[in-house]
Amino acid sequence: MxxxxxxxxxxxxxxxxxxxxxxxxxxxxxxxxxxxxxxxxxxxxxxxxxxxxxxxxxxxxxxxxxxGPSAGPPITPTATLPPATCSPDGGLLRVAASGFAFDPDCLAAHAGEPFRIAFVNEDAGVQHNVAVYEDAAGTRARFVGDPVTGPGTTIYRVGALDAGTYLFRCDLHPQQMRGVLVVA
Missing domain, CATH: 1.10.287 (Helix Hairpins)
Structure with missing residues (x-):
């Protein structure tokens, strides 16, 4: 060196x-x-x-x-969810991980119905997943998807959820990669 x-x-x-x-x-x-x-x-x-x-x-x-580059961007802790700006539109939700961020950061599903999440990890050599939590702190998991090494894709199958606002996040980068799941 x-x-x-x-x-x-x-x-x-x-x-x-x-x-x-x-x-x-x-x-x-x-x-x-x-x-x-x-x-x-x-x-x-x-x-x-x-x-x-x-x-x-x-x-x-x-x-x-x-x-190394897999360390990700600086962590900015948050205990609240971003505002929900989406509404349910079918049973297949789509989300991508790119640059240690979700796009979009608002997903929506119908209450009482199972749904699928088409997940695309665009971050080469980095593992991400999608997990759904009842609370903004991410302590009560409702669904935890297996990690996907980028570039890669998967379809997660999520059981029916009650109406409400949920946190979705990457469990490997929980402070950087967060979004809102609206169930209505």
């Missing part, structure tokens, strides 16, 4: 500091023990030393890696 690439690395996080601060002395101590053993041959010492050094480099690289 160059000095420029270290700028975005997680140097101030506790896992990175822990690996560097504790890992280096532990590796030196382990190497000292390996080389101090009188019965071990030179080939055994060399192989053990290479294994310790390789593990140390690998752990340091993992600790210093920058956050």
């Amino acid at each position: 160059t000095a420029a690439s270290l700028e975005g690395a997680a140097l101030t996080s506790s896992p990175a500091l822990g690996v560097i601060a504790l890992g280096l002395p532990a590796a030196v101590l382990l190497l000292a023990v390996i080389w101090a053993r009188p019965g071990a041959g030179a080939a055994v010492r060399a192989a053990a030393s290479l294994a310790v050094l390789g593990a140390g480099f690998a752990l340091t690289a993992l600790a210093l890696r920058p956050a």
Whole structure:
């Protein structure tokens, strides 16, 4: 890693500091023990030393890696649902996940009737799902769909719901990806 690439690395996080601060002395101590053993041959010492050094480099690289694109946009917590701007129109609802957001963010179904959700995940290499909750906090699930790795599609089958306003969200990105399901 160059000095420029270290700028975005997680140097101030506790896992990175822990690996560097504790890992280096532990590796030196382990190497000292390996080389101090009188019965071990030179080939055994060399192989053990290479294994310790390789593990140390690998752990340091993992600790210093920058956050990847799958981390998503910054989280903005919310305990309320966005305003409902849609009304029921048939038994097949369509929603897409793109850029860690749902489009549309308002779905509608008929009360007392099962319905389907055609879900398209457009985020390459990222898993998303659709789950329906009774409350804005997302604590009482009524339906939880299996995750889909993008790009990919699925049809979720949801049982009949009582009339009301529900939260739908991606359980893998619950604060970023939220919408309203109107059941009327």
